[in-house]
Amino acid sequence: MTRTESEASLKIRNNHKRFPGVYALKNASIDAYPGEVLALLGVNGAGKSTLMNILGGVLQADEGEIFINGTEAKILSPRDSEKYGIAFIQQEIQLFYNMTVYENIFLINLKDYKKYKMLPFLDKKLLREKAAGLLSTLGCYVNPNRKVNTLSVGEQQMVQIARALSQGGEILLFDEPTSSLSMKEKEKLFEIIRHLRDSQKTIIYITHYLDEVEKICDKVVIMRDGQIVGYGHALDFDKKRISDLMTPLERSFSKIESASAGKIVLSIRNLSGLKYPIGVNFDLHKGEVLGLWGLLGSGRSETIRTTLGFDEKISGEILYTKNGELEPIEPKKLFKECGYVTEGRHFDGLFLPMPLWENITSANLHTFSRNFFRVLNKKKEKNEGEKYIGEMRIASPDCDMLTQQLSGGNQQKVVIAKWLSKKSDILFLDEPTRGVDVGSKMEIQYLIRKLASEGVSCVVVSSEVEEIQEICDRIIVLREGAVAAELSKSEINNQRLIKACLGEV
Ligand SMILES: Nc1ncnc2c1ncn2[C@@H]1O[C@H](COP(=O)(O)OP(=O)(O)OP(=O)(O)O)[C@@H](O)[C@H]1O
Ligand SMILES: [Mg+2]
Structure with a gap:
């Protein structure tokens, strides 16, 4: 029509x-x-x-x-x-992190929810109910009383969407x-969008x-x-x-096959955190790409955060080897040996008001210090910045551009460049291709495979079935904080993954 x-x-x-x-x-x-x-x-x-x-x-x-x-x-x-x-759900999460879910949703319209007409008290019960109702239409069941900073990025995204819907634009x-939502949540969102379309x-x-x-x-x-x-x-x-x-540019990549699995470089034994993970066990081999798969809230990010000391470890053991035998290591010490691309680039991935080069070298500053007094060699740092802008095709006039002035996908490339510059043997990547375009996504996937073929061990969290299938040699499926299944390369397919995370195998 x-x-x-x-x-x-x-x-x-x-x-x-x-x-x-x-x-x-x-x-x-x-x-x-x-x-x-x-x-x-x-x-x-x-x-x-x-x-x-x-x-x-x-x-x-x-x-x-x-x-x-x-x-x-x-x-x-x-x-x-x-x-x-107009209701706008912005690309980067825009919430007040130290406020509750319901406060964030109704922030603009709080005055409409007064308990008594003349008195300045809010009807919190009503607000909580309304917030829970809105979120449940999105298939999200977080407690409206929770502070936003305790939610995963995917859940925060749901709160943003609920807030926009509450404004009734x-x-x-x-x-x-959908860049931080997993399959089930995406489907829910599509239903909502279809419904909104049908209501003109x-x-x-x-x-x-x-x-x-x-x-x-x-x-x-x-x-x-x-x-x-x-x-x-x-x-x-x-x-x-x-x-x-x-x-108009065709970018093509030859596929890099996985190298045969090397010796174990990291062993997670019975790892438990405050809520998740619960008794998680897995080994990571040299030159392997290991996927952590599961629904939003299944404990994928928490497993990485607990392993690296960002969330408290309640019990369990982490063994690590650089060259020789596996030896116990404390999470914070392990983090010093690893690279970690976090899922929230604006929250904990970048120094937004700083130029690209300072971000790219920020995880590895000691290699850029010039002398006994540890004065940084800016020229060397800038060269490193320029190198990654070229290698990762970051769209920026030069490395002096402020990171906040880059588009979302290019910011994501800066986060990855930062950890590549550190040249660790183990790399944790939580949603590494979040927000990058199709061509760049292939480049990043290719890069992960290439790093693995050079002996780097990678642990990847991704909500995309195709991505996790494409790049992983092995997948650990998590459900409610625990390991629900382990799939080898030949066993990885769409149906198996979905069944495993729903607990049907
Ligand atoms: N505040 C700013 N200062 C300088 N340049 C900016 C600013 N904001 C955006 N740009 C530039 O404008 C161009 C378009 O950016 P925009 O964020 O609109 O891209 P996009 O299509 O949304 O990309 P993406 O898919 O990566 O999110 C980019 O080159 C970006 O670096
Ligand atoms: Mg954008």
Whole structure:
């Protein structure tokens, strides 16, 4: 069905945005209609978040207009954006970490939940119930009284989505909402989005997963270098056409086969934490890529955090060998020997106000100190920064750019570069390709396999079946904090993984 321009609920006209050294948005125009899910696609740095940030009132365009239901909208702040009926789920988690789940969800509208009309007391019971209700429609059952800083990144994402839904906007912007959700949670979110579409909301949906376009999107907009290079019905755009428009460069990799498993470099014995893990056992071999698989909240990240001393170890033993025999080691000491790409790059992965080079060298500063007084050799550090910008194709004019000025996917590459620069024998990677585009994702997966072939042992948490299947030699499946199954390379397939994490094997 073709609709006339006047039916568009949102019209973006000739928007431009320049940053120092980067022309992030060039003459972008888009129409979006009620009852439609519009996919916004493009490689890392294409300008997707910039456009959404303008609609969300986080940034202002240098030139251009925005019309909402036919009337020109002046969006100068997030408050304005909300007034125009726009609800924005941003790419990076934006929550108050030391407040509770329900406070975060209803923060803006707290005054609507007073217990008595004239007195300044909140009806906390009602707030908690409402919050729990909203979250349960998303298939998320966290206690609304919990502080947000005790939640996993996936659960935090659910709280963000619940907050946006509670505002009841007519135009909903989702900037990579599924990048930290696992399969079950994704399906729930898709159901919600379909429901919102059926109730005539306008939805703009940014994603790097082209499968999601087929699943829930009606139309596609493709961006490249700040410009709109493709627009039309999703049915007319297959994956090949979309990726050709997204990037004219073909990037191909030869597959690296796994090396035969070497000796054990790390042995986790009966490891238990405060809640999770519960009595977890596994060995990691030299040159192996070991996957930790499970549903959101199954204890994957907690297992890594307890192993490396970020969460308290209650019982169990960790054995480690550098070259000789396996010997007991304390988690914090083990961390000094390892690399750890955390799941929340904004929370604990990066120094955002610092330049790229300082981030890249930050885990390995002692190798850049110049002399007895430990003065850092900035030139050497910058060279290291430049090296990884080149090797990892980080889209940045130079290594002096501040990390917060990079697009989400490029920030993720900086986190990985930081740990590669440390050159550890063991690398823990929690959702390593979160938010990176299809081409870069293949590059990172290739890199992990290449590191393994050079003798580095990797432990990878990923919520994506394809990814974990592609790169792992062996998978430990976790369920409710404990090991539910172990699958060898030949046993890894979609069904086995899903059955194992649901406890059906
Ligand atoms: N505050 C800023 N200062 C300078 N440059 C910026 C700033 N914000 C964004 N940019 C640049 O604008 C370009 C577009 O970034 P944007 O975040 O819109 O990309 P994106 O399409 O959302 O990418 P991703 O998929 O990685 O999230 C990038 O080159 C980025 O470095
Ligand atoms: Mg982005």
